[in-house]
Amino acid sequence: MSSNVREGRVVKTKETKKFRSSKQGDKTKTKSRVIRCRFLELPAEIRNRIYHFAEEKVYNEWLAPPLLVCEKLAGRVANPGSSSRLGTLRYRALTQVCKQIRTEYRPIWLRQSCFHMELSAVDRFVHTYYPKATSYQNAPRLLLISWDHGQIEGEFGEDYDGEGHSDCYEDSMQDVRSDITLLIRLRAHCPSFTAKFVSRRILEHDVRNLHCEECGHNLNCPCDTSCDHEDTWDEATWQMEDSYQYLRSLNAFLANSNENWLKLLRGKDWMNTLVEFSFNITTQRPTFYIRFDKGRAPKGFQLKNMYSYALKFLTRSGMLELEDYQLMEYVIGEETGGFTRNSREFGVLEPTYNQIHLNDSTIILWKKEEEAKTSAS
Template sequence: MNTKAEANTWADTPFALLNIPGQPNTPACTNAGVLSVATEMANVHNVLLRALNSVYHQAPFIQLPGDVADLMLYVTAWADTVHHHHSLEEAMFFPKIEQIAREAGIDGWEGMMGGNVDQHHEFEPKIAGLVKWAEEVGAGQRTYDAAELKSLIDEFAPVLTQHLHDEIHTLIRLEDCDGEKIKQAMKDVADEGAKTADPNLVIPLVLGCVDRSYPGSGNFPPVPFFIPYLNAYWFTRKHKGAWRFNPSDHWGNPRPLHSPELRNCIYNYAQDPRDVRLIHKPTQQHEQTNKTQPQFFGLTQVCRQLRSEYLPMYMAQTKVHIQCQDSLSYIKTFILPTGTDPKQARGNLIVQLPDQWYESRGASPPQKDIIEAINLCRSAPQVNIAFALRDVPLSQSRFASRRMQDILRDLEQPEATPELHDFIQNSVEHVECWIEMRLDDSSYHLNDYVHVVFNVDEEWKDCLTDG
């Protein structure tokens, strides 16, 4: 964190937690059954608030695609838990409470939980909007924006917080009711929740947002002793990355909030500012020409988590020079491997184009097709592609490079020539580009020519033939 104050920030703010009934400075209740239910419900509500506070505090520091995906899953898991909790209240718990209050002769028993239901209906559509936003971000349809996320939370959090506090006061009003019946109603709801909730989402979220040091929370949740262990080694496995945003560990012990900005600072410190130059070899396609070790790429080979965290930063900050014939395999291996969303891909790739001088040395002609690199310019906004002339004699590169910049700028920048890129995307199979050095018959000077050839698909070939 950046300051001492931020370092002490935890998930008990900004949305205020509840004081647990039975603790000092809370409404008195002499009915043991009612007090037990109110205590358990207050602890459940604090779990929901801690998770929301955790998102609110950590959202501004999330940058990497893997972190964003995990946070979006955490947000939707929280929202699903809230919806599941309130749906069971409306369907099972509140009707039973009103029936028990009627049997006890409580004044105003009819509709006494109606105010809580009205609050549900006030904030639930806004939470649904948050879920829709998170799902679109997770699917790559929206760009993650921490300020927008916090703004969406601000729209419903005050009403939600007030509701979670008010509901406990409503339960305390049941002091003259049959406490055992109220406890049974609560148990029935808990049992139904255990049957219908996804244990891979609800259990890690709930146990990770408990604070056993909080007054009145030492024995919450009321589960067998082995459940936290089962959670730690089984239920958290499926969505492991999301639970780092929990404010507590698996056993309900508070821990510092996840600090990706500190981790990123360490990664940035390790980042090597030098460019990487890859050369083509028949036996080893990609090899660094710079033999000094290393470019810290080895950090991506340590474990899956480190790879998911560090690789996007490495790809975003490192310029890779690669020969044209290797560009397709490099893109498919490192920038757009199978299953990668182009909008989440990162990279800085400098493609060295072939030239006639290179081919005249007797080497086999290198692949000239650059359509994959061109398409990447269009589909992956966080990938920077540049085309460059490979190392050739000064007399050639001095003249060609100036024209190269003008000609290739249109291929590198889709926004500058959208019609050209639409044509390439829809009608072109291959794009070849190379440099030719030709002797001028009149001046006897060597001139350089940039060749760009579009190989169109069969439909266009027929149209051109008919024309």
């Protein structure tokens, strides 16, 4: 017997039986009956209460959900039954029951879910679950971004171990920018949405293989020893956390709840605005790039007053009220309409910008001047 539910209420199904007759040969007899979906006959308030019982597990940056990965990654097919693939999707099947249940439950499921993925998967995730900007209001409760700057470092043929790196390598790292525009737009349309970058190496205890002074073995030594390496583990973990301090400033930027900032991001002029970040391993300072399309910058952004306008823009947007604001730098600009060749990728053109770089000392000085003016008035 086949059954289906359409438009949420009642559906007609067909039940088919075969029988043989010596005179008439094979015959097929079909009869129809009506199957009721009693769940959808319940009052909406009762259905909503039932939906809220189907809640996903709550996670945080310390107890992270399993990493969500694409089925095909770099030519490899993931194990279809792995926890990484299933992750926090325990109640996802409820969104596939029928059109009405999907319409009612899917927004609830998305808003109370927690996801964990790499930054490269965010674009596909957002376009799959939030195909239109109007659906951003149902952004998940928490989106953890698994981050490993060692993967970026590998592009330059070196691995950072927390102790040393070349000046050339430092300069290359500062030129690498990561796009966080979609995360910013989700936050603008859903203030309850939280995006956090977490170090993959810290989550997985992937620390340096330090030498233990107590037993004489390394942390990852295969020898059977009774030493728990407690002090050495603490030292290795501290070193790893120290090399990812800039994520704290990045997460503070993503969590900015200033209404002027969020309102600006929801505007149509921001549809194609680019928000990126880079970081300096030595200073542990991130640099945020906020760059507008040509003719889309807020009123007053011109070459002759770019310096003062950019600082006022940061003030109005609440950037100078963020935790660790003194550790952040900004590049604010507008497209010129021209293009330049990408120095790393042959044949790729990148837009050029009229822009200004505001370093930490400039921002701190401006902050003090504004506070002095406020006190004087």
